Amino acid sequence: MSGRKSLKNSILYYCWALVLAGVLPCGYLYHLLSRTAVEDAQGMALRELDLVERLLTDAAPFPKVEDLQDRVTRAAEQRGVRISYVAEDGRVLADSMTDPDRISDLENFAGRAEILDARSGAPGVSFRYSQAVKKEMAFAAKKTALLEGHPPGFLRLAMDPPSIQGQLDRFIQAVPLYLFLLCAVVALSVPLVVRRFDGILSEMTRAVDSLGSGRPARRVHLEPGHELSPLALSLQQCAERLEDRLASTNEERRRLEAVFEGMREGVIVLDSRGRIRSVNRALANLVPRTPSPVGRKPIEVIMNLELQEACDAALSPDRPSNESFRRLELVLWRERSYTVTISRLPPTRDEGEDEIPGAIVVFHDITEIKRLEKVRQDFVANVSHELRTPLTSVKGYTETLLSEEMPDRQTLASFLQVILKNTNHMVKIVDDLLELARLEALQFPVRPVPVHAGTALHAAWKACLPLASAREISLQNDLPPHGPWVLAVPDQLVQVFRNLIENAVRYNPASKPIVVSCEEQEETVTFRVRDFGPGIPKEHQDRIFERFYRVEKHRAGEAGSTGLGLAICRHILRNLGGRVWVCDPSPGRQEGAAFCFTLLRAPAEANRREG
DSSP states (O other), X not given: XXXXXXXXXXXXXXXXXXXXXXXXXXXXXXXXXHHHHHHHHHHHHHHHHHHHHHHHHTTOSBSSHHHHHHHXXXXXXXXXXXXXXXXXXXXXXXXXXSOGXXXXXXXXXXXXXXXXXXXXXXXXXXXXXXXXXXXXXXXXEEEEOOBTTSOOEEEEEEEOOHHHHHHHHHHHHHHHHHXXXXXXXXXXXXXXXXXXXXXXXXXXXXXXXXXXXXXXXXXXXXXTTOTTHHHXXXXXXXXXXXXXXXXXXXXXXXXXXXXXXXXXXXXXXXXXXXXXXXXXHHHHHHSTTSOOOTTSOHHHHSOOHHHHHHHHHHHOTTSOTXXXXXXXXXXXXXXXEXXXXXEEOOOOTTSOTTOOOEEEEEEEEOHHHXXXXXXHHHHHHHHHHHHHHHHHHHXXXXXXXXXXXXXXXXXXXXXXXXXXXXXXXXXXXXXXXXXXXXXHHTOSOOOOEEEEHHHHHHHHHHXXXXXXXXXXXXXXEOSOTTOOEEEEOHHHHHHHHHHHXXXXXXXXXXXXXXXXXXXXXXXXXXXXXXXXXXXXOHHHHTTTTSTTOOOHHHHTTOOSOOSOHHHHHHHXXXXXXXXXXXXXXXXXXXXXXXXXXXXXXXSSHHHHHHO
C-alpha cells in the first residue's frame, strides 16, 4: 500500500508542478495579451475609420465612381491603410489596393463580419487573418453615402496595427527565459520521480508493442513487492490470452480465405447497404476488365437489373422472416448460364435480430450442364428422327406385303430390297452409335503406332470407290510419295479418311476430284480433304461435328449418311492428341469445303523412308 501511495503522490506532484508552473501561467498571459491586443487593434481601426470618413465626406458626394476611386486611393496612401467602398449588395465599387479595371473581379464582401455588423447602423469591427496579405488584420466598416445618386453603401477599412506585433514580440522574447527556468526545475525533479519506474515502464511498453505487432509478447520480470508487480502480472496474463485468441483467429481466417479463394463458384460479399465488400478470385476472373468492384453496387459490376433487384430484396428490412435465401437463374457473360443464390448473413452479437449485416451472392456456372442437357435432348430427338424414317419405310413395305395374298416375284424382290436397304441403314446407325460411345468412354487404352498416311488414304479410297465411281469422282492425292508418317491407330486413321472422303463425295459435283493434301510442321502434320461442293456457312462450322447435325440449307434430301461420321472423326482424333476443323472456303478459293485435321509426327521418319 505504501508503494502505491508513494507512486500516486509522485505522479500527482509531477502533474501539479507542470500545470501550475507552466500551462496555467502561460495560457493566462497569452490569453490576456491577445485579448488586450485585439481590443487595441479594433479601437485603433474604429478611430482610423472615423478619420477617413471625415476626409472623404468633405468632398462627397462624388458624381462618379472614378472620382471616388481616386479619392479613396489618395486617402489610403496618406493613412497607410486599405480603404474600400462597398455597395449595399456587397459589390466593391472602389478599393485602394486594386486597379480600377480589376475591381469587378473582387469577390463579394456582403458576408464579411464587419459589413454584417454595420448593417444595423453602428460601426462594425473584426480582427482576423487576411488571405490577401497573409497576416492578422483589423477591419472596420460603417454605413455612409459617398456616391451621388446611389443608395448608402459601406466604407470599409483594413489596417495592420503595429502594437499587436510589438506586444507579441515582447511576449515571445520573454518565453524562452521562462521555459528555461521551468525546464531546469522539471529536469531536477522528474528524474527523482521516474527513475524507479523508467526501465520497468519501458519494458512494459515494448511488451505491449510486440503484442500489438503480432509478435510473441515480451515477459516483464519484477522483483517481489514492486509497486508495478500487479500491473505487470495482469499485463502478462492478458498477453497470453490475447496471443491464444489471435493465433486461433489467424488460423481460422487463413482457412476461410483459402476456401474463399479456392472456390470455383464466383462469390460476392455485400454489406448492409448493398455494396460489394469483397469478391473471390473466381468472380474476379469472370469480369477481368472491370475496375476494383469493392464499394460498388452489383449492377455496376454485373449489368443485370434482375440480380440487383434480388440483392435489394434480400437486404430489405421488409423481407419475410422465414426467407433465408433467394435463387434465380441468369444468362450473363458471353451467354453463359448461372444459378445465383443470395443468402443473408446472420447478425453478429453486437447487432440486433432486426438488423441486416449483409449478404453473400454465389454464382454457380451451369453452362456445361445446360449444354449437355441440350445435347441430350437433341440426341434423343435426332436418333428418333433418324430411326423413324427407315422404320416407317420397313413397316410400310412389310404391311404392303402382308396385305397382298401372293405378290409376284419381281414385286416381292423389289420390296425386300427396300426393306433390306433400310434395315442396313438402321444397323449402320446403331453400329456408329456404339462406336461413338466406345470412343467417348475410352474403354480400351489408345496405343498409337507409326502409320504411313498414304497407305491409310489408299485403303479409305478403296472402300469409297464404288460410291465415287457412280458419280465419276476421282481422288487427287497430293501427299508425299514416301510419307508422311504419323502416330495413330491404323484402322482408326483409315476410318477418319473414309468418313471425310465419303462426306466429300456425297456433296461434290460430278466429275470433280477430291483433293487430299498435307502440310508438315515440326511436331505435327496437318491433312486437308477438299471438295468443290456448296461449302459450309460460317454459322454452322462450329456445330457440324455434333451428332446428327445437318446444314439443312445445302444438305436437305441427301441420303446414305447416318449423320455420325464427323462426330466419330472428332473423337478419334481427340483420343490421338489431334483435332479436326472446317476450313471453308479452301485457301485461295471461293467454293467448296475443306476439312482439316492434325496428328503427331512419328519419330525417326527419315530412317523409315530409307528402309
